[in-house]
Amino acid sequence: MEDNQNSTAILLVSCPDKVGIVAEMTKLFGKYNGNIINLEQHVDAEENMFFMRLEWQLEGFSITMEDFNIELKKTAEEFNMNWEINYSRHRCRMAILVSKQAHCLYDILSRYESGEWNVEIPLVISNHRDLEPIVKRHGLEFHHIPISKENKAEQEEKEIALLREHNIDLIVLARYMQILSAGLVDQYPNRIINIHHSFLPAFPGARPYHSAYERGVKIIGATSHYVTTELDAGPIIDQDVTRVSHTESIKDFVHKGKDLEKIVLARAIRLHLQNKILVCNNKTIVFK
Amino acid sequence: MEDNQNSTAILLVSCPDKVGIVAEMTKLFGKYNGNIINLEQHVDAEENMFFMRLEWQLEGFSITMEDFNIELKKTAEEFNMNWEINYSRHRCRMAILVSKQAHCLYDILSRYESGEWNVEIPLVISNHRDLEPIVKRHGLEFHHIPISKENKAEQEEKEIALLREHNIDLIVLARYMQILSAGLVDQYPNRIINIHHSFLPAFPGARPYHSAYERGVKIIGATSHYVTTELDAGPIIDQDVTRVSHTESIKDFVHKGKDLEKIVLARAIRLHLQNKILVCNNKTIVFK
Amino acid sequence: MEDNQNSTAILLVSCPDKVGIVAEMTKLFGKYNGNIINLEQHVDAEENMFFMRLEWQLEGFSITMEDFNIELKKTAEEFNMNWEINYSRHRCRMAILVSKQAHCLYDILSRYESGEWNVEIPLVISNHRDLEPIVKRHGLEFHHIPISKENKAEQEEKEIALLREHNIDLIVLARYMQILSAGLVDQYPNRIINIHHSFLPAFPGARPYHSAYERGVKIIGATSHYVTTELDAGPIIDQDVTRVSHTESIKDFVHKGKDLEKIVLARAIRLHLQNKILVCNNKTIVFK
């Protein structure tokens, strides 16, 4: 038997805007005594689109989720909605992909061990062996899948097999210095989060700190985003910045940047796990 | 006849939290074909309070506001609501109180002249004559009401008379270096905005930049808040900060601070004019 | 007779790095009893370049500036230095170029009138008449020089003539929506400051807020820089940013951005007037 106490469900909705959507939806929840503890909606007037995140308590909800899904489908069809329901009690299964840089991995594993996130990390994959000891020390599976131009296709097949085998919901590229091919990306739409070490769209691609230094910017940044097939061009989830000055070398930029990267990546993971992100037109709606 | 095109009304609500409030409210608007263009609600779980800002289009609304108020009153009573309705077409009447410092006044007058705000400024009051030329140049009334310990009560009476005569909705203390007495404050609850030149609650009272310098802080700030009878202790509307270093003198703090003050004050005025602020327990709910 | 009290001179130096430069320079000032009140040096290890800003009191300096220049020239040749001396008592002559947007102009004129800067503004030039009343109200000369594709060359000639006639030291583009041609730019190297309404190098060129909105960034910015012949690619002086969210429209971006623009532009002007900026390799050294 399921324990519904303190358990909530989260409904994410996007559809063309129309009068009365909120009323219709809230009426539906009222009908089954669903206690809405959070409702946030947003209308994009330019695109004439409606977005909503609605969280309600499962305790006291007087209809089975199976039956509710059937009812909801009717309303959804009427308004031409995209929708999904997630459960707060669901423990997301997250894979981490890394290369040689340790700072984001350290940060993720610390949060994992602290129980900061409702998440399971069944495995870490890397194209190098450098970070294996850190991963193993935390008692996690480590898979070494080296990638070269020649073997990329077949190695990615291995990765996909592993990800499937472990029922992975979310892939985190924690400074993974490889470009994923469409074959992998397309299987996890809005389910792969990358951290890029610049304030996108400035300085996409390789060596952004070098480019920032070269250009003489006074502020550097980091950007977390969902991965799409176009490099560093996916929907931005979060960004942050820090001041730099002429007194700082590229090494200083890299050092400062690492602290940005790990925080901005962790914030994106948290938002994803809380089902607070909707994607539309390559942009994110990030609910509070 | 009134022109309702593009005109909206904004309902602000606070009440004890209860299942079904949103549904009940949205149903009410649906009944009269009210097109909700923005709904934001917030539940304070600790205080068990519900807050909502609901903006709807007056065009197409199939009931007079008079009759709607009567209907709304019923629902409000049921849920024990505090509520108010404001209209986007209402031009708020704002008085400015200044002393000798010009930077906030300049900034407000520039925005006023640019038409940035839907506001009318019928008068500026000051306890000094220094800023009179700036005010006059903009074609505004300037009232010189010098205040000393001895004449404070009677001079404030004059101020109150002027504010009433001009039907003032909102009073802005743009670096007005006098403490208002309860007699004035109590007549304009959550209708007097002050800018304090520190990151409250650090450094309340006089000479906060000197205190910040003395303490050796690495960041200074400014705070806009509603005025209550307790000095610098009213509900905070907005704050912002900027970095300082040992290389900067008190003069530099003051200089940097001025830029913070004018921006943080302007942001608070804007939020107030957009009816985006609710006050509860000496704290603000600031809708987006 | 000149009044040297509280008057200082500022020496800016750049040259290939070498052991003993600081010692040699400070020895030279010690020889004539020059009281150094501020010395800041920076070595760019990658470029092997040395930069220094040295400010000393003219009172008590036991050599005429004429003779000192001769002595300094010798040291400068020995170390292959670029150098210049400026005087704190010099009142910089600044021209402002605007189009239709008023916010930066308002901010500059307010600071000017407040005496915040040691500066003289002999004239404002614009390709439109919109801001003429604001300029005239401050008692400043306003020159309307409309520019089209056809007349650009000859109109810029007029501008150059005006700038020369008024002995302009510094040109500020306060949201001047025209691209200056090389003919003008080359005559004022590192003497033309522009404010660009994005976080460069992201979104150069026209309509950066629209591009930022389109891309879905979570932070927008503004950049002040010296103008070079390459559009929006000159040495960056200062930048600042502010958070945005999906709830904000392009209009909101523009509104928030205006506050950034005026502050970031004012900071650049201030740094320039204080002789705190050195340019090398299209990057700025900004002394404290």
Add this chain to the structure above:
Amino acid sequence: MEDNQNSTAILLVSCPDKVGIVAEMTKLFGKYNGNIINLEQHVDAEENMFFMRLEWQLEGFSITMEDFNIELKKTAEEFNMNWEINYSRHRCRMAILVSKQAHCLYDILSRYESGEWNVEIPLVISNHRDLEPIVKRHGLEFHHIPISKENKAEQEEKEIALLREHNIDLIVLARYMQILSAGLVDQYPNRIINIHHSFLPAFPGARPYHSAYERGVKIIGATSHYVTTELDAGPIIDQDVTRVSHTESIKDFVHKGKDLEKIVLARAIRLHLQNKILVCNNKTIVFK
């Protein structure tokens, strides 16, 4: 034999301001062919104090440090200087004190393992056993020294004995929830760094996030400072802040604050290890 290659020494100086200090000092280094790679000085005009950080290469320095110390002493006496010399090759010995919260400890150990700092961590001390497994996993000594009102004096004696035995240079309180008594503090002046989870001087003492929430601030912060005998009143090294809103609970404040705390603490440790901090009048001069 010592290896001087790439090795530098750092001289920190503070004294009453006087004409010619820099010249005198740089002359001294020139005399022995000391290649100054960084010189930063600061004059506090109000206090009439002079501060300097001078870093020079030991390679090619034509005098032994022993003899140089003797020469320097003469100059120091002449100018009434406080001074100290540190060596970049010196590996600082750092002790960490923790209670139950893990986030700062995780962050420090990650940086330690990554070799980010030139530091040795011989031991971690805690009044609780909770974090022992994390410490042991990194192969470090863990000492459990529980502290109560009754045993405080004797337990601190044990701590002092341990710190001495391990030749500790720097003590880091990584969310150590005990107040150190003067007996310990006085033995490590400007050698104990604490992280306080508020924007000091706002909210000193216990439960600052609760107080911040109660007050309704719109920005929260963290402060790293040297510990003095007065609680949360020592010289501030660094501070940082992050925005909060009415939508966030105390739990959210705590969560966001943890990310601030670990970064602000790590920055302070780094500055200390680089010998970039001078303390004067309970304030820090933080060189670049």
